[in-house]
Amino acid sequence: xxxxxxxxxxxxxxxxxxxxxxxxxxxxxxxxxxxxxxxxxxxxxxxxxxxxxxxxxxxxxxxxxxxxxxxxxxxxxxxxxxxxxxxxxxxxxxxxxxxxxxxxxxxxxxxxxxxxxxxxxxxxxxxxxxxxxxxxxxxxxxxxxxxxxxxxxxxxxxxxxxxxxxxxxxxxxxxxxxxxxxxxxxxxxxxxxxxxxxxxxxxxxxxxxxxxxxxxxxxxxxxxxxxxxxxxxxxxxxxxxxxxxxxxxxxxxxxxxxxxxxxxxxxxxxxxxxxxxxxxxxxxxxxxxxxxxxxxxxxxxxxxxxxxxxxxxxxxxxxxx
Amino acid sequence: xxxxxxxxxxxxxxxxxxxxxxxxxxxxxxxxxxxxxxxxxxxxxxxxxxxxxxxxxxxxxxxxxxxxxxxxxxxxxxxxxxxxxxxxxxxxxxxxxxxxxxxxxxxxxxxxxxxxxxxxxxxxxxxxxxxxxxxxxxxxxxxxxxxxxxxxxxxxxxxxxxxxxxxxxxxxxxxxxxxxxxxxxxxxxxxxxxxxxxxxxxxxxxxxxxxxxxxxxxxxxxxxxxxxxxxxxxxxxxxxxxxxxxxxxxxxxxxxxxxxxxxxxxxxxxxxxxxxxxxxxxxxxxxxxxxxxxxxxxxxxxxxxxxxxxxxxxxxxxxxxxxxxxxxxxxxxxxxxxxxxxxxxxxxxxxxxxxxxxxxxxxxxxxxxxxxxxxxxxxxxxxxxxxxxxxxxxxxxxxxxxxxxxxxxxxxxxxxxxxxxxxxxx
Numbered sequence: 210x211x212x213x214x215x216x217x218x219x220x221x222x223x224x225x226x227x228x229x230x231x232x233x234x235x236x237x238x239x240x241x242x243x244x245x246x247x248x249x250x251x252x253x254x255x256x257x258x259x260x261x262x263x264x265x266x267x268x269x270x271x272x273x274x275x276x277x278x279x280x281x282x283x284x285x286x287x288x289x290x291x292x293x294x295x296x297x298x299x300x301x302x303x304x305x306x307x308x309x310x311x312x313x314x315x316x317x318x319x320x321x322x323x324x325x326x327x328x329x330x331x332x333x334x335x336x337x338x339x340x341x342x343x344x345x346x347x348x349x350x351x352x353x354x355x356x357x358x359x360x361x362x363x364x365x366x367x368x369x370x371x372x373x374x375x376x377x378x379x380x381x382x383x384x385x386x387x388x389x390x391x392x393x394x395x396x397x398x399x400x401x402x403x404x405x406x407x408x409x410x411x412x413x414x415x416x417x418x419x420x421x422x423x424x425x426x427x428x429x430x431x432x433x434x435x436x437x438x439x440x441x442x443x444x445x446x447x448x449x450x451x452x453x454x455x456x457x458x459x460x461x462x463x464x465x466x467x468x469x470x471x472x473x474x475x476x477x478x479x480x481x482x483x484x485x486x487x488x489x490x491x492x493x494x495x496x497x498x499x500x501x502x503x504x505x506x507x508x509x510x511x512x513x514x515x516x517x518x519x520x521x522x523x524x525x526x527x528x529x530x
Numbered sequence: 531x532x533x534x535x536x537x538x539x540x541x542x543x544x545x546x547x548x549x550x551x552x553x554x555x556x557x558x559x560x561x562x563x564x565x566x567x568x569x570x571x572x573x574x575x576x577x578x579x580x581x582x583x584x585x586x587x588x589x590x591x592x593x594x595x596x597x598x599x600x601x602x603x604x605x606x607x608x609x610x611x612x613x614x615x616x617x618x619x620x621x622x623x624x625x626x627x628x629x630x631x632x633x634x635x636x637x638x639x640x641x642x643x644x645x646x647x648x649x650x651x652x653x654x655x656x657x658x659x660x661x662x663x664x665x666x667x668x669x670x671x672x673x674x675x676x677x678x679x680x681x682x683x684x685x686x687x688x689x690x691x692x693x694x695x696x697x698x699x700x701x702x703x704x705x706x707x708x709x710x711x712x713x714x715x716x717x718x719x720x721x722x723x724x725x726x727x728x729x730x731x732x733x734x735x736x737x738x739x740x741x742x743x744x745x746x747x748x749x750x751x752x753x754x755x756x757x758x759x760x761x762x763x764x765x766x767x768x769x770x771x772x773x774x775x776x777x778x779x780x781x782x783x784x785x786x787x788x789x790x791x792x793x794x795x796x797x798x799x800x801x802x803x804x805x806x807x808x809x810x811x812x813x814x815x816x817x818x819x820x821x822x823x824x825x826x827x828x829x830x831x832x833x834x835x836x837x838x839x840x841x842x843x844x845x846x847x848x849x850x851x852x853x854x855x856x857x858x859x860x861x862x863x864x865x866x867x868x869x870x871x872x873x874x875x876x877x878x879x880x881x882x883x884x885x886x887x888x889x890x891x892x893x894x895x896x897x898x899x900x901x902x903x904x905x906x907x908x909x910x911x912x913x914x915x916x917x918x919x920x921x922x923x924x925x926x927x928x929x930x931x932x933x934x935x936x937x938x939x940x941x942x943x944x945x946x947x948x949x950x951x952x953x954x955x956x
Contacts, residue, residue: 221732300848320850321734322804342852343734382734406737407728 212512215520216328216336219345220386228387232355232364235501235508239355242504248278251511255312257281260302261339262288262318267474267499268339268348272315275506281313299323303330312517313510315339333521335513337506340379349473350383352505354391356498357428360469365392370423370464372398372454373432373481374443376405380473381432385411398422400454402443403434419454423463431456431472434481447480457483461492469494531575532556533950536567538580538911542901543587543883553585555907558949563903580911583944586883587899588620588651588908590890591864592788593710593764594839595857596622596653598644599637600629605841605928610861611649612926613839615954617862618910618943621652621898622839623890626663627685633658633669635677642678650953651946652908654894656681659698659709665689668698671707680894681762683710686811688746690716692753699759706760708894713763713771714812715745723852725813729798735851740768740819743812747771751778754785762893763787766832767815769822776831786893788834791867792858794824796933806847806854807933810838827885828877833893835885837864841929859927863920863934865912869941872914879914911945918942 211226220228241248257276261269269285276283297305299318306314307330314336316324321342328336340346358364369388375381375397385408388395395413397404409415416422423429434450444450456470470486470493478484487493536552540563554562554574571577591614597604614622624641626632632641638657645653657679661667671682682702688711689695695711702709722738724730730737747763751774754761766775766787778785792810797817801808808814815823826832840857847854860867868886871877883899891899898908922935946954 298845298848299850318850320852322852323850325803326848326850341734342850343736345734379734382732405731406726406739407731410728411732 213516214513215516217347217509217513218325218328218336218338220347220350220383220390221345223390225390228351228354228390231351231505231508231512232358234511235351235355235504236359238507239501239504242278242500248280248507250280252276252279252281252313252514255281255514256310257283257313257315257510258286258306258311259283259315260286260288262316263340265317265339267502268317271499271502272337272339272506275503275510276313278503279507279511281510299327300330303327307331313337313513318342335517337509337513343377343379343382345383346379347383348502348506348509349380350387351509352498352502353384353430353471353473354387355501355505356471356494357469359497359501360494361427367427368394368396368425369428369430370396370398370426371430371432372419372422372456374403374434374438375399375408375432376403377435377438378432384430385413396422396426398454400444419460420463423460426464427468429456429461429464429468429470431470431482433473433475433477436477451480455479455481455483456486458486461486468492471495471498474499531950532561532573533576533578534567534571534574535578535580535585535909535911537582538585539582540901541584541586541879541883543880543888544900544902546880548879553901553909555947555950558907560901560903560905560907563901578945583911583913584879585909585911586879587887587901588910588946588948589618589864589886590621590623590894590896590898591619591839591861592623592834592836592890592894593625594622594837594861595625595627595841597628597841599640603928604843607645607648607653609926609928610839611651611653613859613861614651615946615948616926616943616956618865618912618946619651619861620908620910620946620948621654621896622649622861623680623894624653624655625685626656626658626683627687631658631663633661633663635670635673638674638677638679651948654678654680656683656710658682659684660689660694663687665691665694668694668701671702672705675705675707681708681710683764684712686712688712688714688716692749696753696757699753699757699761703757703759708760708762710762710764711750713743713746713750713766715742718742718745723809723813724801725798725815727798727816729801733801733804738813740770740815743768744771744774748774751783751785754778754783755781758784760784765789765793765812765838766826767793767812767823768819772822772826772831779831786833786889788836789823789827789832790836790838791860791864792838792933794820794827794835795867795870796820800933801851804851806849806851807858807931807935809851809854809856810858811856824871824876828881830881830884833885833889835868835882836890837861841927842931843929847931857931858933859925859929859931861927862925863932863939865910865943866939866941867934869914870939873940907947907950909947910943912941912943914941916940916942
């Protein structure tokens with residue numbers, strides 16, 4: 210089986226074949242979901258724990274629905290009310306979890322690398338990264354990839370613009386890694402204060418002018434700009450940002466005529482994206498992204514569960530794992 | 531007692547030579563320096579055959595954190611001293627960034643007493659420059675100096691208020707006291723745990739431009755020029771900062787600079803998958819900066835090479851990278867790591883020991899660091915070529931946070947003498 214990962218910690222360790230495998234499976238789940246068919250029982254008998262150290266509505270519920278559709282027992286750990294607030298370290302949390310023996314662990318954490326650390330300390334459990342600091346958000350990149358593949362019919366040799374707060378975005382990092390692995394042309398558009406240093410070394414073209422950056426692209430991927438970064442810290446004001454980097458009909462006119470518009474949500478209408486574009490069913494695939502999110506997470510957990518069961522099977526037979 | 535160490539290659543950093551010879555030690559000092567062992571060995575109470583290995587002045591490691599008072603579970607004077615002896619370090623110059631900070635003569639006396647009781651090597655304390663290292667009011671510099679403080683520093687905390695720092699420098703100048711500053715722009719480096727660049731961007735870690743070091747250095751050099759004070763920059767690690775240092779020295783300012791061995795032998799890529807043992811202050815630099823710093827050490831622009839020994843227990847390191855405590859232990863690995871530069875042909879042994887022993891001694895006004903008759907018999911005997919793989923659990927330091935765990939190193943310390951007494955045999 211061409212998917213060999215014990216965890217899904219990021220896009221970085223994935224091989225293009227693994228990405229394709231995952232997307233192919235997600236495609237079938239998307240179709241089943243659309244037809245209202247049951248998801249199956251890939252996770253039957255397994256316990257899925259969602260542990261969010263950072264508030265999240267859409268990602269957490271997407272993982273929850275995905276797990277339930279595949280028959281997992283899903284539990285959400287409310288971290289805000291938990292022992293982390295009492296000073297428990299991440300390692301102790303991991304040890305506590307170990308003792309509870311979850312099968313799938315979905316983690317979001319505000320610090321880069323924290324999910325990797327947790328995965329190192331957990332045994333006999335597949336860990337899915339639901340976002341760690343500014344590092345990676347692999348399922349978001351995968352659902353974006355599936356959305357692009359379905360809309361464009363392919364996931365290679367496309368020109369894709371990623372626009373907005375790239376410096377603070379894990380979504381941008383995972384997308385850059387994935388789209389690069391699949392051999393696309395990536396253009397990054399942001400004010401210099403929101404562009405991470407050395408990013409051109411990743412094989413991206415860097416633009417500070419939106420109209421130039423969008424020239425002829427097939428996909429426009431907008432990123433969320435957090436409001437606290439707009440008060441003069443990174444950009445002078447909301448209105449100046451919208452004027453220069455907000456996606457409106459005029460700027461979108463520079464993209465290819467059939468270009469699609471994406472946004473990982475939640476959107477700030479009138480800040481990074483004009484409401485009419487977000488709602489334009491001919492251009493915007495934002496709702497499809499949410500739909501694909503469930504399918505991609507079903508596929509990811511299905512594949513990881515298969516690997517987990519295989520590893521356990523080998524262990525039961527006394528083979529070395 | 532008279533000791534003869536013969537059949538060794540003497541590394542003389544002052545003369546810049548490596549010559550076969552022998553040393554006679556008497557009353558804690560070097561009594562004779564001979565081209566070879568004398569024919570009759572009867573007059574010596576002890577004779578050490580060096581087996582053709584290298585003998586150099588003992589290392590003076592400037593900027594060691596011994597976690598007393600406050601965090602003795604991380605390091606004590608006993609374990610730091612043993613670790614130093616095993617690493618060929620004969621004098622440790624300690625940092626005042628303890629809890630509480632060493633900012634009064636009373637605390638300094640406590641430290642000096644603990645050190646004298648427990649450490650097999652010499653311990654010279656530095657004291658805080660401002661009370662509580664808070665950057666607001668200067669400490670009792672004269673009292674602290676009289677109690678034995680060899681230099682004044684707030685450790686890795688920058689005195690942000692230039693007026694406070696300027697006045698402290700002026701006051702220190704009046705006493706001839708040496709001030710050690712951490713050269714870093716506090717605004718740019720706030721919250722940063724890496725050097726900015728493609729690797730920090732890939733890992734998504736908050737990062738600081740290497741230019742922050744130049745800003746900090748330029749500021750401190752300007753204040754040194756303004757006040758005429760004696761200033762030592764603790765760690766200069768970036769290419770951008772070096773021209774400023776060269777200019778200040780050419781101008782005749784009384785300034786020197788150091789660098790840690792980690793910044794000469796590791797770069798930002800070594801952080802790998804968020805390995806917190808590689809989280810240092812300042813953060814590890816990109817390869818070009820490392821190269822430039824190695825060159826600056828070889829040319830003598832950077833004067834002092836040290837370990838910046840910073841013990842941290844497992845708890846403070848087993849955290850997400852951003853939350854983990856910074857620093858690495860280095861007393862035991864300073865010499866073998868520095869010898870990587872010798873084996874790589876980047877620096878000669880006499881030059882290396884200028885930076886390890888002679889220059890720090892001179893700058894701190896110590897009689898050590900030399901191989902001349904009358905100098906203290908603080909010596910290190912080492913096998914330049916002996917290879918080994920470092921096992922952190924075998925180190926003598928209480929804390930095991932070394933970035934060299936599992937690293938292949940070449941160069942083992944076989945003997946360490948402090949004031950003529952052998953404190954290590956390996």
